[in-house]
Amino acid sequence: MRTEQLRGATALTAVMAILAMPVWAQDGPIKIGASLPLTGNFSVSGTKHQQGYELCIRQINERGGVLGRQLELIVSDNRSDPATAINQYERFINVDGVEAVYGTFSSRLSFPVASILAKNGFVHPLPAGGALRIYTQGHKNIFYFQPNAAEYVGASLADVLENLVPADGAPKTAAIISADDFFANGVWAGLLGEKVMDPADGSEVADLAPGYLAERGIEVVFSERWPEEGFNDWLNLANQVKQADADLIIGLTASAEEAVQLTRAFKTVQATAEMVYLSQGTQTEFLEGTSESSNGILVHTSWHKDAPFESVLGGEPYSNADFVATYEAAYGVVPDEDAAIPFAVCQGIEQAMIGAGTTDNPAMGDWLHARTKEDPVRTILGRFNWDDIGLPADKPFLMTQWNDGELQFVYPTDEFEGVSPMSYPKGSF
Numbered sequence: 001m002r003t004e005q006l007r008g009a010t011a012l013t014a015v016m017a018i019l020a021m022p023v024w025a026q027d028g029p030i031k032i033g034a035s036l037p038l039t040g041n042f043s044v045s046g047t048k049h050q051q052g053y054e055l056c057i058r059q060i061n062e063r064g065g066v067l068g069r070q071l072e073l074i075v076s077d078n079r080s081d082p083a084t085a086i087n088q089y090e091r092f093i094n095v096d097g098v099e100a101v102y103g104t105f106s107s108r109l110s111f112p113v114a115s116i117l118a119k120n121g122f123v124h125p126l127p128a129g130g131a132l133r134i135y136t137q138g139h140k141n142i143f144y145f146q147p148n149a150a151e152y153v154g155a156s157l158a159d160v161l162e163n164l165v166p167a168d169g170a171p172k173t174a175a176i177i178s179a180d181d182f183f184a185n186g187v188w189a190g191l192l193g194e195k196v197m198d199p200a201d202g203s204e205v206a207d208l209a210p211g212y213l214a215e216r217g218i219e220v221v222f223s224e225r226w227p228e229e230g231f232n233d234w235l236n237l238a239n240q241v242k243q244a245d246a247d248l249i250i251g252l253t254a255s256a257e258e259a260v261q262l263t264r265a266f267k268t269v270q271a272t273a274e275m276v277y278l279s280q281g282t283q284t285e286f287l288e289g290t291s292e293s294s295n296g297i298l299v300h301t302s303w304h305k306d307a308p309f310e311s312v313l314g315g316e317p318y319s320n321a322d323f324v325a326t327y328e329a330a331y332g333v334v335p336d337e338d339a340a341i342p343f344a345v346c347q348g349i350e351q352a353m354i355g356a357g358t359t360d361n362p363a364m365g366d367w368l369h370a371r372t373k374e375d376p377v378r379t380i381l382g383r384f385n386w387d388d389i390g391l392p393a394d395k396p397f398l399m400t401q402w403n404d405g406e407l408q409f410v411y412p413t414d415e416f417e418g419v420s421p422m423s424y425p426k427g428s429f
Helices: 002-020 043-062 082-096 107-119 154-164 182-192 234-244 256-268 284-294 320-331 337-356 361-369
Strands: 030-036 071-077 124-126 142-144 173-179 195-197 204-207 219-226 248-252 275-278 297-301 310-313 316-319 377-379 382-384 398-403 406-411
Touching: 030 043, 030 082, 043 071, 043 256, 043 310, 043 320, 043 337, 071 082, 082 107, 107 124, 107 142, 107 182, 124 337, 154 182, 154 297, 154 398, 154 406, 173 182, 173 234, 182 195, 182 219, 182 248, 219 234, 234 256, 248 256, 256 275, 256 284, 284 398, 310 337, 310 377, 316 320, 320 337, 337 361, 337 377
Parallel strands: 030 071, 124 142, 173 219, 173 248, 248 275, 275 297
Antiparallel strands: 195 204, 297 398, 310 316, 377 382, 398 406
């Protein structure tokens, strides 16, 4: 009897010792789950997100891992389907036993996933998912790794119009067309000054009146949305825009593939405009699909290879030049923002684990919330600290423009060296 009691006491002591053991002293890798659209409508961006995550984790592991442990990334293909994404994150948590997660691509997928991760107490770092409604659901530990919500993207376009376009030649009319998509609808609402409503209870999230276009004195002479899936009537849509004869054409596409189709259609119908702005199109696939038609097209972005952001990886200084070099060596091409943004997410979670001293999600969330402008998370997208709902504080988008086969950084003009002059007007496609 005495022997059995001693054995029981010994076993209990061992269990208590394991429970008291700091996370970084545990055996095995730190598992991190990411559900990504590797097939379906968002596959181009989803594949690059996987590359960005994998490249970051590979380099962290080469530097010794995190808290004395290696990182292991578990990636599942959600096929661009929200229900599948939800199921995969639940599996990561309940079956695979992940200690952290990385977010998925697109607001359409991120919106429902946010509730699942919040219910399970996980930190939710989003690489893509700018719709304001994602952040007004009341989730505690949600953090957006891009400059701002979709509804406020138009502020960067307004800044370009105010600061880079001569007042006597500024656009007076606009045609705005958009995918019926979470992110695109958010940008639309900000440009046109609409109200943002909570789909759950119909309550008002934000009133964006009068809108960025009205503030610049621009009259909208044509507006149209196309269905999120299965749309292929690009020529008819482009011809309607041409007939509107607007000075400014705004195309809010849900993917780079749609941006290619739209630009090709504009070329076919011989549309012209003083200025063209697209919400997607920083990718090399866009240039390959549009060639010289891309000249003069403006696209907002979270990252540009020439922006000299200094960051940290594996406890060591890490620059944009380092990222470009390692990505090109790994994949044979120069990266774009679809790879850079997930890389920044990985950097942020690594810094949260180190800063909190644990992979405990509430502790990591507290550490991320405590970041300030003076003591931020440092990534290849620049510095991040967040407001109460999880949006970055005081972080504008960069504006880029395609010219002669190069995506040039054109705004803001006073933050970095290497800014190119914006070409204006665009003219024909």
